[in-house]
Amino acid sequence: MSTLPPQRNYKLSDKVDFVVVGCGAAGGVLARELSRNGFSVVVLEQGPWLTTKDFTHDEYMVWNHASLTNDFRKQPTTFRKTPKDKAVKQPALTYGRMVGGGPVHFTANFWRFHEIDFIEASKKGTIAGTGFTDWPITYADLEPYYTKAEWDLGVSGQAGASPFDPPRSKPYPLPPMPVKSSGVLFEEGARKLGYHPFPAPVAILSKPYQGRMACANCGFCMGFGCEMGAKSSPLPTMVPQAIATGRCEIRPHSYVRKIDLDANGRVTGAIYFDQSGKENMQRARAVVLAANGSETPRLLLMSKSNRFPDGLANSSGVVGKYLMFNTDCLTGGLFEHELNDYKGIEVTRVIHDFYEIDAKHGFYGGGGIDARFFFYPISFAQWGLPPKGPQWGKDYKKALQKYFLRSMYLAGHTTSLPVADNSISLDDTVKDAWGLPAMRVTYKDHPDDLKANQFMIDRSMEILEAAGAEDRWNYGVQESNYGFHLLGTCRMGNDPKTSVINPDHRTHDVPNLFLCDGSSFVTSGRGQPTETISALAFRAADRITGLAKRGQV
Amino acid sequence: MFLGQAGASLGLLWLGSMTPELLAQARAHAQSAQATGAKLYRFFTAHQAADFDALAAQIIPTDDTPGAREANVVHFTDFLLSGIDSDQQAQFTDALKALHDQAVKTVPGAKSFAALTSEQQIAAMKAMENTSAFGTLRGFVVTGCFCDPSLGGGNKDQVGWKLIGFKDDFYYAPPFGYYDAHYNEGKG
Numbered sequence: 001m002s003t004l005p006p007q008r009n010y011k012l013s014d015k016v017d018f019v020v021v022g023c024g025a026a027g028g029v030l031a032r033e034l035s036r037n038g039f040s041v042v043v044l045e046q047g048p049w050l051t052t053k054d055f056t057h058d059e060y061m062v063w064n065h066a067s068l069t070n071d072f073r074k075q076p077t078t079f080r081k082t083p084k085d086k087a088v089k090q091p092a093l094t095y096g097r098m099v100g101g102g103p104v105h106f107t108a109n110f111w112r113f114h115e116i117d118f119i120e121a122s123k124k125g126t127i128a129g130t131g132f133t134d135w136p137i138t139y140a141d142l143e144p145y146y147t148k149a150e151w152d153l154g155v156s157g158q159a160g161a162s163p164f165d166p167p168r169s170k171p172y173p174l175p176p177m178p179v180k181s182s183g184v185l186f187e188e189g190a191r192k193l194g195y196h197p198f199p200a201p202v203a204i205l206s207k208p209y210q211g212r213m214a215c216a217n218c219g220f221c222m223g224f225g226c227e228m229g230a231k232s233s234p235l236p237t238m239v240p241q242a243i244a245t246g247r248c249e250i251r252p253h254s255y256v257r258k259i260d261l262d263a264n265g266r267v268t269g270a271i272y273f274d275q276s277g278k279e280n281m282q283r284a285r286a287v288v289l290a291a292n293g294s295e296t297p298r299l300l301l302m303s304k305s306n307r308f309p310d311g312l313a314n315s316s317g318v319v320g321k322y323l324m325f326n327t328d329c330l331t332g333g334l335f336e337h338e339l340n341d342y343k344g345i346e347v348t349r350v351i352h353d354f355y356e357i358d359a360k361h362g363f364y365g366g367g368g369i370d371a372r373f374f375f376y377p378i379s380f381a382q383w384g385l386p387p388k389g390p391q392w393g394k395d396y397k398k399a400l401q402k403y404f405l406r407s408m409y410l411a412g413h414t415t416s417l418p419v420a421d422n423s424i425s426l427d428d429t430v431k432d433a434w435g436l437p438a439m440r441v442t443y444k445d446h447p448d449d450l451k452a453n454q455f456m457i458d459r460s461m462e463i464l465e466a467a468g469a470e471d472r473w474n475y476g477v478q479e480s481n482y483g484f485h486l487l488g489t490c491r492m493g494n495d496p497k498t499s500v501i502n503p504d505h506r507t508h509d510v511p512n513l514f515l516c517d518g519s520s521f522v523t524s525g526r527g528q529p530t531e532t533i534s535a536l537a538f539r540a541a542d543r544i545t546g547l548a549k550r551g552q553v
Numbered sequence: 554m555f556l557g558q559a560g561a562s563l564g565l566l567w568l569g570s571m572t573p574e575l576l577a578q579a580r581a582h583a584q585s586a587q588a589t590g591a592k593l594y595r596f597f598t599a600h601q602a603a604d605f606d607a608l609a610a611q612i613i614p615t616d617d618t619p620g621a622r623e624a625n626v627v628h629f630t631d632f633l634l635s636g637i638d639s640d641q642q643a644q645f646t647d648a649l650k651a652l653h654d655q656a657v658k659t660v661p662g663a664k665s666f667a668a669l670t671s672e673q674q675i676a677a678m679k680a681m682e683n684t685s686a687f688g689t690l691r692g693f694v695v696t697g698c699f700c701d702p703s704l705g706g707g708n709k710d711q712v713g714w715k716l717i718g719f720k721d722d723f724y725y726a727p728p729f730g731y732y733d734a735h736y737n738e739g740k741g
Binding site (some may be wrong): 011056057058059060061064065072075178179180181183185216217218219257331335337338340341342344376377381382391392393394397399401404405431449 | 611612613614616618637640645668675678682685691692696698699700701703711712716717718719721722723724725726727729730731732733735736
């Protein structure tokens with residue numbers, strides 16, 4: 001592991017302005033913004049601080065040994081479909097676990113939400129049995145921060161290329177990435193059917209930007225760290241800029257177990273285990289949780305007190321509830337010539353023609369479809385061939401030879417409705433390696449989510465046919481029992497009875513406690529949440545700075 | 554939710570983080586075993602190694618191109634199960650026992666799966682191909698064929714990657730494939 005960069009070091013006894021828990025898509029942004037705005041900041045990150053030198057193309061270690069993600073052996077999870085079921089110990093979710101967070105290992109699709117995402121319930125009506133409701137902020141409120149995210153992180157794309165795009169105040173800072181064969185075929189098929197394919201917006205540098213190198217098209221984005229530093233996570237951007245202020249300290253291997261509350265109902269700091277297992281407390285004037293949509297509610301639920309017997313800032317009882325994963329689906333197609341789709345970034349073309357599926361189909365939902373490379377060599381041999389074809393033997397070997405270079409996959413990304421029973425809670429019996437209650441995941445897709453998923457499979461199969469695929473296959477609609485996108489568990493709202501944070505990201509219950517990450521979402525968006533998490537963090541930093549400078553924290 | 558299914562399946566194989574130091578030790582051991590020509594297994598019995606080798610050779614056979622045998626699947630799996638995947642030893646042993654039991658069921662009196670004729674082996678595999686035991690064994694075979702060759706000597710000489718046409722060159726310039734090379738000719 002590389003040596004950490006020199007940085008400001010605070011003492012535990014120093015009462016810093018802010019402790020930020022988590023250094024990912026939101027925490028990294030908050031660290032830079034708050035430290036630039038003059039505040040002293042300590043960031044407690046449970047994962048390691050890796051650098052580009054630590055990243056590899058080793059599929060087995062990255063995907064099977066969780067080298068960049070939460071580790072089931074040390075941090076077990078349990079899963080059940082409904083609160084009536086007994087939870088079973090099994091892997092139930094993944095998150096990026098390192099300085100830089102999920103964006104270090106993500107595929108880098110970087111979509112803005114559209115205007116409709118914030119006001120959908122009032123436009124379409126509420127849905128029985130769900131917490132489907134409008135956000136208390138609008139697209140217009142967030143637009144400047146989407147722009148800031150794109151320019152400060154470095155995003156490649158083509159403004160105006162999709163007729164469904166929301167208005168934007170500035171174009172993308174970088175042109176789109178080079179189109180791959182999957183993008184060309186997808187574009188051809190989609191246009192034949194009257195759809196509107198456009199270059200995928202991605203948090204990857206198509207050209208050198210702000211002293212960073214451009215993408216080398218090595219192909220290892222999904223799940224991997226970028227050894228060029230060309231993926232625009234907080235790691236090569238926000239983190240060094242925060243350190244450079246001289247006011248920010250990032251402490252990796254810091255696993256927070258409790259947020260401390262005083263007799264006046266204000267938080268006083270974070271209690272955490274360091275790498276040696278020693279318990280420390282970092283004192284702070286205010287605390288911001290940006291630990292992701294599963295760890296933020298878990299930490300609140302673990303931070304019980306006399307004042308908050310059901311968990312910190314949980315007078316509403318909705319902490320951990322309304323978990324949304326985004327459903328996804330996959331289809332594949334074989335073509336006459338070699339695509340060599342393992343070269344280059346994963347996704348180069350997308351459609352948003354089904355961002356809002358017409359209500360005439362009888363269900364709520366919507367999303368996007370993209371063309372992509374999906375299976376690295378081991379996973380290709382495991383799952384990449386048509387499921388009905390041979391999976392071992394001489395015909396399997398022939399298929400492996402035939403399909404790898406000549407296939408592409410279409411991924412559909414869709415809505416998940418907020419359902420109160422879908423949740424993060426504390427398991428009754430299973431503990432993690434630190435002796436803390438394991439995360440219990442309860443999740444059952446709303447029927448409309450599965451219908452939207454089937455709709456996307458059907459459209460994808462048509463596009464593959466229109467693109468001229470010789471063979472087409474799909475993996476069916478599967479009920480979710482595993483999450484990559486962790487959304488909605490401390491939802492934002494104006495009513496303290498039905499939400500956890502207000503539009504300033506301040507908890508309704510505790511004046512100097514703020515939450516900002518995927519947990520803040522009110523609805524799920526269409527399957528690519530990271531840009532919205534980052535934009536919320538830029539906005540939250542502005543709001544929190546304003547409050548602090550006015551003496552209102 | 555396909556991603557979820559894949560994630561959960563992978564999850565069964567997940568061990569957790571391996572420290573770079575331990576990994577380096579394990580790799581050094583594997584390399585020294587190869588350098589000295591040592592054929593001793595750290596985990597497998599000779600019977601288990603023979604059965605697993607026979608199964609691997611049926612899953613990705615050697616024909617006009619190399620297969621699982623040339624990829625060094627058995628020694629690589631031994632490397633994993635005696636090191637970074639040691640928590641899966643019981644699961645793997647149970648799966649090999651299921652393979653042995655199926656061999657006996659298919660050919661009463663058979664001494665081992667490896668001792669069956671190729672046709673008999675295929676019949677035994679067809680009888681158990683939808684079981685989790687078969688999935689466990691197949692997972693290790695394909696891992697040994699298609700992993701990064703720097704990991705413990707699997708995918709030896711990149712025979713798995715060569716089979717499918719994959720290269721890990723770290724840098725590519727467009728055009729990448731046939732269709733983007735012809736993009737300006739009016740396709741799309």
